[in-house]
Amino acid sequence: MNEINSPILAVSxxxxxxxxSSIRAVDDVSFTINQGETLGLVGESGCGKSTIAKLIVQLExxxxxxxxxxxxxxxxLNKEDKHKNKTKIQMIFQDPYSSLNPRKTIGDAIKxxxxxxxxxxxxxxxxxxxxxxxxxxxxxxxxDRYPKDFSGGQRQRIxxxxxLSLKPELLICDEPVSALDVSIQAQILNLLKTIQKELSLxxxxxGHGLSVVHYxxxxxxxxxxxxxxxxxxxxxxxxxxxxxxxxxxxxxxPILDPTLRNIRKA
Amino acid sequence: xxxxSFIRRFSRHKLGTLSxxxxxxxxxxxxxxxxxxxxxxxxxxxxxxxAPTSEFLLGTDQVGRDVLSRLLYGTRISLMVGxxxxxxxxxxxxxxxxxxxxxxxxxxxVIMRFTDMVMSFPYxxxxxxxxxxxxxxLWTMILILGFVDWPQMARxxxxxxxxxxxxxxxxxxxxxxxxxxxxxxxxILPNTVAPILxxxxxxxxxxxxxxxxxxxxxxxxxxxxxxxxxxxxxxxSLSILTSKPWLWLPPGLMILLLVMSVNFIGDALxxxxxxxxx
Ligand SMILES: Nc1ncnc2c1ncn2[C@@H]1O[C@H](COP(=O)(O)OP(=O)(O)OP(=O)(O)O)[C@@H](O)[C@H]1O
Ligand SMILES: [Mg+2]
Numbered sequence: 019m020n021e022i023n024s025p026i027l028a029v030s031x032x033x034x035x036x037x038x039s040s041i042r043a044v045d046d047v048s049f050t051i052n053q054g055e056t057l058g059l060v061g062e063s064g065c066g067k068s069t070i071a072k073l074i075v076q077l078e079x080x081x082x083x084x085x086x087x088x089x090x091x092x093x094x095l096n097k098e099d100k101h102k103n104k105t106k107i108q109m110i111f112q113d114p115y116s117s118l119n120p121r122k123t124i125g126d127a128i129k130x131x132x133x134x135x136x137x138x139x140x141x142x143x144x145x146x147x148x149x150x151x152x153x154x155x156x157x158x159x160x161x162d163r164y165p166k167d168f169s170g171g172q173r174q175r176i177x178x179x180x181x182l183s184l185k186p187e188l189l190i191c192d193e194p195v196s197a198l199d200v201s202i203q204a205q206i207l208n209l210l211k212t213i214q215k216e217l218s219l220x221x222x223x224x225g226h227g228l229s230v231v232h233y234x235x236x237x238x239x240x241x242x243x244x245x246x247x248x249x250x251x252x253x254x255x256x257x258x259x260x261x262x263x264x265x266x267x268x269x270x271x272p273i274l275d276p277t278l279r280n281i282r283k284a
Numbered sequence: 285x286x287x288x289s290f291i292r293r294f295s296r297h298k299l300g301t302l303s304x305x306x307x308x309x310x311x312x313x314x315x316x317x318x319x320x321x322x323x324x325x326x327x328x329x330x331x332x333x334x335a336p337t338s339e340f341l342l343g344t345d346q347v348g349r350d351v352l353s354r355l356l357y358g359t360r361i362s363l364m365v366g367x368x369x370x371x372x373x374x375x376x377x378x379x380x381x382x383x384x385x386x387x388x389x390x391x392x393x394v395i396m397r398f399t400d401m402v403m404s405f406p407y408x409x410x411x412x413x414x415x416x417x418x419x420x421x422l423w424t425m426i427l428i429l430g431f432v433d434w435p436q437m438a439r440x441x442x443x444x445x446x447x448x449x450x451x452x453x454x455x456x457x458x459x460x461x462x463x464x465x466x467x468x469x470x471x472i473l474p475n476t477v478a479p480i481l482x483x484x485x486x487x488x489x490x491x492x493x494x495x496x497x498x499x500x501x502x503x504x505x506x507x508x509x510x511x512x513x514x515x516x517x518x519x520x521s522l523s524i525l526t527s528k529p530w531l532w533l534p535p536g537l538m539i540l541l542l543v544m545s546v547n548f549i550g551d552a553l554x555x556x557x558x559x560x561x562x
Binding site for chain 1 (some may be wrong): 288451452453454457458459460461462463466470471474475477
């Protein structure tokens with residue numbers, strides 16, 4: 019199939035202004051994500067990355083512009099179709115500590131949305147949770163535990179399991195490793211990469227440093243003050259950066275990553 | 285395993301633990317008043333205002349009723365008023381606070397203006413006016429107290445909801461398309477239980493004091509029914525205060541004991557819910 023080239027998400031002319039247009043968090047942004055592709059979104063703190071994520075998952079309403087998912091504007095759907103489509107885009111949050119309800123067991127946190135959307139039968143749900151926990155590398159007994167028993171990295175794994183439980187087609191990852199120890203970051207990145215391949219998920223991966231985003235993305239969009247200033251293939255961006263801000267980002271990568279070092283030398 | 289550490293932290297508060305057992309014993313005595321009371325609380329069974337004897341352990345009041353029996357029945361009324369009024373006001377306050385905090389916007393504004401309005405009335409005046417308008421009695425009093433105590437609860441809950449609704453787990457639920465009811469009652473409400481319970485204990489104490497005050501003023505529980513406030517009402521004169529302490533000391537001490545126990549339990553709950561104390 020040639021589905022690889024048909025966009026799953028198409029964003030055009032997207033704007034989000036706060037405080038009567040005095041804060042232009044997102045200012046006329048357009049991009050597409052193809053089926054099975056990971057688009058990286060980098061930029062400094064406050065440039066509007068999270069706002070784009072919130073707009074895509076409809077936590078916020080755009081001031082202007084369109085977000086098309088499978089060529090459909092989700093905001094114009096009727097209630098029933100909206101409900102059906104709600105499972106198809108899921109999100110993983112930056113802060114794993116506030117992303118789990120401290121008063122819910124891990125099992126319940128994963129189970130409730132699955133049952134609500136009738137993703138699986140009541141009798142099957144236990145098995146399904148075990149499968150998801152195994153998929154993200156957590157022991158089966160995590161199910162009856164509370165979030166306080168888990169580290170940041172483990173919580174992020176739980177967040178990933180919860181997002182995957184709804185069988186999404188598009189996964190929005192808003193700086194999923196920024197809050198984690200460097201030693202844990204690679205584990206979570208690898209997990210996301212493996213899962214993305216296995217399930218042929220489409221992904222928007224947000225980060226503020228190029229090294230992390232480069233590792234996981236097929237294509238990278240560079241954002242600066244609410245606008246996308248450059249968009250290129252993950253490798254082409256390094257070999258031939260167009261915008262000054264991109265060059266700053268590249269030069270700020272510590273030369274520890276051998277693949278990046280080679281690209282930069284070239 | 286959450287529960288055991290909660291109980292451990294609660295029991296570290298010695299006064300709170302003691303208060304809990306005292307309240308249990310008092311509640312037991314009050315609930316089983318019909319079995320435990322030696323006499324009918326409203327019957328004239330002895331001499332007028334007689335000092336304690338082996339027959340009347342706490343003496344008799346001015347019309348010859350057994351003080352111990354009236355104390356048991358009066359405590360029953362106080363506990364009922366305290367807990368039922370708190371349940372009503374908490375239900376109203378929690379409901380309005382959840383709606384205002386979660387939905388925000390115009391609904392929040394309407395609810396909060398209404399809350400401010402109720403709060404800006406002098407509390408005691410509101411209670412007195414309501415008591416004057418409606419037929420005095422047990423249920424009137426419970427309803428009146430229930431409907432004047434909710435604004436603080438509403439504010440407290442709203443404040444908590446405002447911070448909890450920004451948490452990622454609430455956002456995750458929204459992204460997953462969960463219903464408002466699920467988010468409100470399964471994600472948000474369980475995380476406000478601690479402040480609600482802690483504040484609730486102080487409402488219980490206030491309601492019991494209000495019962496005593498209203499009945500003392502003759503606008504609460506109708507005599508001859510026994511309530512702690514009614515018993516104090518019957519012991520107003522200076523001569524009784526000095527010469528017949530068994531008429532006012534038992535209900536007075538009981539009120540003190542109840543209010544203090546409930547407040548200490550509130551303190552212990554505060555400690556037990558505090559996650560920083562492991
Ligand atoms: N609800 C809001 N009201 C007003 N301003 C907002 C709001 N949300 C975000 N902003 C502003 O919009 C801008 C973009 O915020 P956003 O959270 O999207 O940045 P970000 O790129 O995700 O940054 P970070 O890397 O720190 O997460 C910031 O200047 C922020 O202060
Ligand atoms: Mg952000």
